[in-house]
Amino acid sequence: MRVEGGSLVMLNVPYVNAKGEVKEGKIISPLLLAGDVTQKPEPHTVHFEGEFPCDAGGKPLQAISACGVPADLHAVAQYYLSTKPDANGYTDYHQKMATYAAIISGHATVLDREASPRKVWQPLDDEESVFNYVENASGRAGIDKLTALLAGDCVAIIGLGGTGSYVLDFVAKTPVREIRLIDGDDFLQHNAFRAPGAPTAEQLREVPKKVDHFRSIYANMHRGIAAHAVALDASTVGLLTGVTFAFLCMDAGHGKRIAIDQLESLGVPFVDVGMGLELSNGTLGGILRTSLSTPDCRDIARSTISFDEPDRDGIYSSNIQVADLNAMNAVMAVMRWKRYRNFYRDFEGEFHSSFTTDVNMLLNGEPK
Incomplete structure (x- = not known):
């Protein structure tokens, strides 16, 4: 036995x-x-x-x-x-x-x-x-062999904000051999309201790094989680060596360009996520985006991902995020990864998809 x-x-x-x-x-x-x-x-x-x-x-x-x-x-x-x-x-x-x-x-x-x-x-x-x-759970559902398809991955999650933290929640429940968390930011009170879990006031007063906060939670379940409390730039991009799949849940800008250039040079497939919400006439609306980039197809993702530096001082700039939409964006990304790894059937083979909140519509971009 x-x-x-x-x-x-x-x-x-x-x-x-x-x-x-x-x-x-x-x-x-x-x-x-x-x-x-x-x-x-x-x-x-x-x-x-x-x-x-x-x-x-x-x-x-x-x-x-x-x-x-x-x-x-x-x-x-x-x-x-x-x-x-x-x-x-x-x-x-x-x-x-x-x-x-x-x-x-x-x-x-x-x-x-x-x-x-x-x-x-x-x-x-x-x-x-x-x-x-x-x-x-897999044994009870009869999907052991499908779950095993994910076991060989070393997954990087770059950015542990709202969406990235939900990606971690889902990936930590799979048998991937390693999960690398990369984010240099502190975990502050506003982060608690758009991430899984419920930290105490005492935990918030300690101002932990995001990667350390989330590793302390998910290490209770998964042994292979490594926390790197750094921003991804030219000096830290070596952290992506050995990664077999990546989730980019970071703001647009130079850091994202460095990450994508490195992942492409290493031949690593990745999913990039994005969220654009606006407050208009007293209600929120916008679009969630998921873009897949693989060694066989890089151009579609490149055409949908913004590398422009965000204008954080602009009078009209905003970074509206809501926990349920962060979670949905993470679900879209993780399901795309699982379809790429043949855990789920993949009839469309799309490299880009978007969900529009106003009309509750999910659209796939044209496959390669």
């Missing part, structure tokens, strides 16, 4: 196939956890990896076959099995796994007395995981 990807896996389970041969398969159950403590098993079903288990005569065990199984569940294992002891279900995982093992392996024992599902517990080394506790 071992824990893999948020699921409890019983290895080397003897079973009989349709040819009457004794084989070994796996019983896989999603885990319901509270920290490192298992709860009452839900659901009562399991997946089985191998050929469909049969009785000693090679007849399929239809009594434990789950009917109407969605095709996408086969991404976890070939078969979906169901047996429930009573209306209350299983009391614990020992009872659940032992029950399925006995049903499946009992027929194998008829043909081979040495066949037994009883093995030695082999816990995974905690250091193999980027999380401080088991990520069991």
